[in-house]
Amino acid sequence: MIELSPAARAAFDAALATRGPRKGMLLARAPASRTLAYAAWNGAMVSANPYKASIAGMIFMSAEQHGIRAEVTAWVDAQPKRARMALDRDRANLERLGAW
Numbered sequence: 001m002i003e004l005s006p007a008a009r010a011a012f013d014a015a016l017a018t019r020g021p022r023k024g025m026l027l028a029r030a031p032a033s034r035t036l037a038y039a040a041w042n043g044a045m046v047s048a049n050p051y052k053a054s055i056a057g058m059i060f061m062s063a064e065q066h067g068i069r070a071e072v073t074a075w076v077d078a079q080p081k082r083a084r085m086a087l088d089r090d091r092a093n094l095e096r097l098g099a100w
Contacts, residue, residue: 004075014036015038025086027041030045033060036068038061038065039061039064039066039069039072042054042061043071043076044087045088046069047076048085
């Protein structure tokens with residue numbers, strides 16, 4: 001099982017909703033682009049719902065952000081399909097409808 005580094009874990013946690021009905025899911029919108037949370041959000045979104053990931057945002061990331069994004073993507077890819085589905089509300093709805 002892949003473990004996240006402390007920096008990647010903190011960035012991933014910052015990319016998750018902490019209150020309301022979407023608690024534990026990725027934020028509906030990406031965090032500010034200069035943060036590590038942005039890199040973690042894009043990294044997780046590549047696996048959860050690639051249609052929402054920002055290719056341009058990934059191109060202009062700093063080296064540190066690229067590392068966080070790659071680490072989070074690998075970690076999310078290693079999770080069961082059900083866990084990846086639970087990260088994004090739109091993905092979960094499409095799975096339920098059988099359209100994914």
